[in-house]
Amino acid sequence: MKNTLGTAFNQLIDKLEGWVSAIIQNIPNLILAILVMIASYFIAKYINKIVSKLVEKRVSQKSISNMIARISAVVVVVAGLFLALGILNLSKMLTSLLAGAGVAGLAIGLALQGTLSNTFAGVVLSFRKKIQIGNWIETNGYSGEVIDINLKDFTLKEADNNMVVIPNKLILENPLKNYSLTTKMRIALTCGVGYESDLEEVEKLTKETIANTFDQVESMDDVEFYFTEFGDSSINYLCRFWIDAESMLEKLRAKNKAIIEIKKAYDKAGINIPFPIRTLQFDNKLKLDKTSIDKQFSNN
The missing domain is CATH 2.30.30.60 (SH3 type barrels.)
Known part of the structure; x- marks a missing residue:
């Protein structure tokens, strides 16, 4: 029993001496690896600031610029870690880290597929002019x-x-x-006038009203006007013109103003914008027998 314990103790001492000897021999490499990690840390901080400033010039979103800057810093730190492990001759550990990172990345990618797709889409959208x-x-x-x-x-x-x-x-x-990519928008109005209306007068009055209402419309020739159909109760037309606008709200306001002014002009000129009308015509006269009606009421 004593011999066994003595042998085990001697083997432990030999292992410790071997480790101490290996550490002493690798002290220069260890110091160099530590220096590499420290240098990579400070380089990563510098890269973070530089990348953040460069990205902010092209991307207005602060979250996007911060993310890209942090990714750049992480890449620098990871590169320093791999270089330090190479200096320490820990190639097997380096291979294990790479394999583990691949497996972990695959698992994280599958678990966060929707989140990552939105993240990458956000990065792409932020760079779209x-x-x-x-x-x-x-x-x-x-x-x-x-x-x-x-x-x-x-x-x-x-x-x-x-x-x-x-x-x-x-x-x-x-x-x-x-809608903001262009500085102009086209307004399209549809309306109908009564069949008794003078169509040439309607066209002229509508164009004049639009030209006098909007400063962007320089003359009547800039207003498009087309009669489109014989409707059930009116002759319908389409009127189109361009205005300076960059949002849908401006377009709606312009359309609202045009409708108001056209209605005022039509009322002043006596032009009718008819309601839908249905005329019922009975060509045959109904003959009523008074005697039969009185008899029916008496029975009731």
């Missing part, structure tokens, strides 16, 4: 002003002041109409 905060857009059945673009969602403020939060993935995958 055709979508900026303050633009008036229409997408996914909603229309409003872009209030915020972050790593998770896309926020719109509708005309009724309600906020709509849409996942970034849906914005990227679906069509989007941006």
